[in-house]
Amino acid sequence: xxxxxxxxxxxxxxxxxxxxxxxxxxxxxxxxxxxxxxxxxxxxxxxxxxxxxxxxxxxxxxxxxxxxxxxxxxxxxxxxxxxxxxxxxxxxxxxxxxxxxxxxxxxxxxxxxxxxxxxxxxxxxxxxxxxxxxxxxxxxxxxxxxxxxxxxxxxxxxxxxxxxxxxxxxxxxxxxxxxxxxxxxxxxxxxxxxxxxxxxx
Amino acid sequence: xxxxxxxxxxxxxxxxxxxxxxxxxxxxxxxxxxxxxxxxxxxxxxxxxxxxxxxxxxxxxxxxxxxxxxxxxxxxxxxxxxxxxxxxxxxxxxxxxxxxxxxxxxxxxxxxxxxxxxx
Numbered sequence: 001x002x003x004x005x006x007x008x009x010x011x012x013x014x015x016x017x018x019x020x021x022x023x024x025x026x027x028x029x030x031x032x033x034x035x036x037x038x039x040x041x042x043x044x045x046x047x048x049x050x051x052x053x054x055x056x057x058x059x060x061x062x063x064x065x066x067x068x069x070x071x072x073x074x075x076x077x078x079x080x081x082x083x084x085x086x087x088x089x090x091x092x093x094x095x096x097x098x099x100x101x102x103x104x105x106x107x108x109x110x111x112x113x114x115x116x117x118x119x120x121x122x123x124x125x126x127x128x129x130x131x132x133x134x135x136x137x138x139x140x141x142x143x144x145x146x147x148x149x150x151x152x153x154x155x156x157x158x159x160x161x162x163x164x165x166x167x168x169x170x171x172x173x174x175x176x177x178x179x180x181x182x183x184x185x186x187x188x189x190x191x192x193x194x195x196x197x198x199x200x201x
Numbered sequence: 202x203x204x205x206x207x208x209x210x211x212x213x214x215x216x217x218x219x220x221x222x223x224x225x226x227x228x229x230x231x232x233x234x235x236x237x238x239x240x241x242x243x244x245x246x247x248x249x250x251x252x253x254x255x256x257x258x259x260x261x262x263x264x265x266x267x268x269x270x271x272x273x274x275x276x277x278x279x280x281x282x283x284x285x286x287x288x289x290x291x292x293x294x295x296x297x298x299x300x301x302x303x304x305x306x307x308x309x310x311x312x313x314x315x316x317x318x319x320x
Contacts, residue, residue: 013269019231
C-alpha cells in the first residue's frame with residue numbers, strides 16, 4: 001500500500017483514479033488545484049504524486065518543483081497525467097522534477113503499472129538518501145571521535161613523561177584526564193551504534 | 202479488460218469500458234454524473250473568458266473540459282475544446298470564439314448520449 005496524492009481539476013478524472021487506486025489498497029488524497037495539492041503534500045507526505053499540468057493556481061510543473069523542495073530525505077515519485085502528449089510539455093515536466101509522464105485518458109493497467117514502477121523507484125531513492133544522510137552523520141561522529149582520541153594521545157604522552165619524573169600526582173592527573181576522554185569517546189560511539197540502520201525495520 | 206470498440210457517435214465506448222474496468226458500472230455512473238454537472242460550468246467559464254477577453258481563462262477552462270471529455274470519451278467535445286485551447290494559447294481569441302460556437306451542440310450531443318447510457 002502506498003500514499004498517493006492526486007492533483008487534478010477534473011472531478012471525473014479524480015474519481016476514476018481514486019477508485020482505481022483505493023481498490024488496489026492504496027491510501028489516496030485528492031486536490032482540485034496546485035496550491036491545495038502542495039498544502040496536502042506537506043501534511044499527507046505522499047510517496048507518489050499524480051498531477052495534471054494545467055491547473056488553477058500552481059501548475060503541475062510548479063507543484064512538482066515545490067514538492068521536490070519539501071523533503072530531501074523522503075523521495076516523492078511524481079507522475080504527470082495530462083491531455084498533452086507534446087514533446088516540449090514532457091521535457092518541461094521532467095525538467096521541473098517529474099519522474100514520468102502519461103497522456104490522458106489513462107488505462108487502468110498502464111496507470112497501475114507505472115505506479116508500481118514508481119514505487120520501486122521511490123523506495124530505492126528514499127533508501128539511498130537515508131544511507132547518504134547516515135553516512136554524512138557518521139562522518140561528523142567519527143571526526144569528533146578522532147579529536148577525542150587525539151586528546152587521549154596527548155594526555156597519555158604527558159603521563160608517560162611525568163612517570164619518569166619524581167612527581168606521581170601529575171602522572172595521576174594526566175592518566176585520569178586520558179580515562180575521562182576515553183569514556184567520552186566510547187559513549188559517542190555507543191550512542192551511534194545503538195541507532196538502527198536505515199531500512200532495518 | 203473489456204475489448205475496445207471503435208468510436209461511433211458522440212461517446213467512445215472504449216473510454217467507458219476503461220472506467221468500468223477500474224470501478225464497474227457504479228464508477229461509470231458517478232463519473233458521468235460529475236461530467237454532466239461540471240461540463241456546463243467549464244463551457245460557461247470559456248464563454249465568460251471570451252466575453253472578458255481573458256485568453257488565459259479561456260485556455261484553462263478549455264483544457265479542463267478537454268481532459269474531462271477525454272476521460273469519458275466525449276470525442277467531439279474534446280476536439281472542439283482542443284481547438285479553442287490552442288487558439289487561446291496563441292492569444293487568438295477571435296478564432297477561439299469561432300471554434301467555441303461548435304461547443305454547445307457537441308456538449309448537447311455528448312450529454313444526451315451519456316444520459317441515455319446512465320438510464
